[in-house]
Amino acid sequence: MRKGFKKVLSIALCAAMMGTMLTACGGGGKKDAAKKDNKEITIGFSQVGAESDWRVANTKSMKEALSAGNGFKLSFADAQQKQENQTKAVREFISQGVDVIAIAPVTETGWETVLKEAKEAGIPVITVDRQIKTSDDSLVSCWVGSDFKKEGVEAGKWLIKDMEKKGKKAANIAVLQGTIGSSAEIGRTKGFKEGIKDAKDFKIIASQTGEFTQAKGQEVMESFLKQYKNIDVVVAQNDNMAFGAIDALKAAGKKPGKDVTIISFDAVKAALKEVQNGQINAEFECNPLHGPRVADLAKKLMNGEKVEKVQYVEEQVFTKDNVDKFINERQY
Structure with missing residues (x-):
């Protein structure tokens, strides 16, 4: 028992x-x-700098979305337009042991070594606005930004239609490029050329970088006006360069938007006001509010979820016909 x-x-x-x-x-x-x-979630963000109104809005969006209130601890680094500063910042993020790294790169190339270091440390990388080209796609988890080539193509097509309305079949075009080698410059340059390829008498007579800044944009436009008497169109690859071009044209006694057609990219509120008053003829939006999308992607990556490599943001075109509907809602 x-x-x-x-x-x-x-x-x-x-x-x-x-x-x-x-x-x-x-x-x-x-x-x-x-x-x-x-x-x-700890995240390190390396920003290009603060060269434009667009960039300032982009930084603000990122900081607001990647806040403590949203479950993040952000380490922010301003590269001041220098890639070496970004490389140094990324290495510091790696040594800090952050969970995620976000980069708005100065240029597309030259990232291979430091991104391999991030991969070896097990840290996913999200690129913002501009893209990075590598021989190994796994070095970057995903990218958030605009379809720059599409923007350029649409700008070219718009110009052809606008000139047709004015009864013009030919156009001498001056282009203020952004930072050479950046995704925006590469995409918009290639796209615009593609957009006007069927207009045989549309000629790009001048093309030079204005470095995405108003001061440099004005300087380059002044140089163009001294070299070329008959500029019909100015394509500025961002709004700040467009503002500089407008100042240069006025100083030369020309009426922006009338004597010279102005096409610009970004569509910040100040530029939309120029569309309203007729000094900019067409604005192709480049949405800077990437923060919420980056925050969502960071959380998904931390949860082991698969994400799409390419994440395009929604954008539109503004002219005098529709700008009044949107300008008061502009956040930046």
Whole structure:
């Protein structure tokens, strides 16, 4: 009887122990999951700089979305237009052991080595606005930004139609390029040429970088006006360069938007006002509010979810016909 009692007791104790182990495993799993869900995500963001109104709006969007209130701890680094500063910042992020790295790169190339270091550290990389070209696609988890080539193509097509309305079949075009080698410059340059390829008498007579700044844009436009007497169209690859071009044209006694057609990219509020007053003829939007999308992607990556490599933002075109509907809603 005692032997049987011991056997029953032994079975009961084993069952109790197994139950405790199962409960511990189940409870621990839920606790770990909850901890993962509630974990503050540390993210390092290397920004190009503050060269334009667009860039300032982009930085603001990123900082607001990647805030403590949204579950993030942000380390922010302003590269001041220098890639070497970005490389240094990324290495600092790696040494800090951040969970995610975000980069708005100065140029597309020259990233291979430092991105391999991030991969070896197990840190996913999100590129913002501009893209990065590498021989290994796995070095960048995803990219958030605009279809720059499409913007350029649409600008070219718009110009052909606009000139047709004015009864003009020929046009001498001056282009203020952005930072040479940046995704925006490459895409918009290539796209615009593609957009006007069927207009045989549309000629790009001048093309030079204005470095995405108003001062440089004005300087380059002044140089163009000294070299070429008959400029029909100015294509500025961002609004700040367009503002500089407008100042240069006025100083030369020309009426922007009338004597010279102005096409610009970004569509910041100040530029939309120029569309309203007729000094800019067409604005091709480049949406800078990337923060919410980056925050969402960072969370998904931390949860082990798969994300699409390319994440385009929604954009539109503004002319005098539709600008009044949108200008008051502009956040930047």
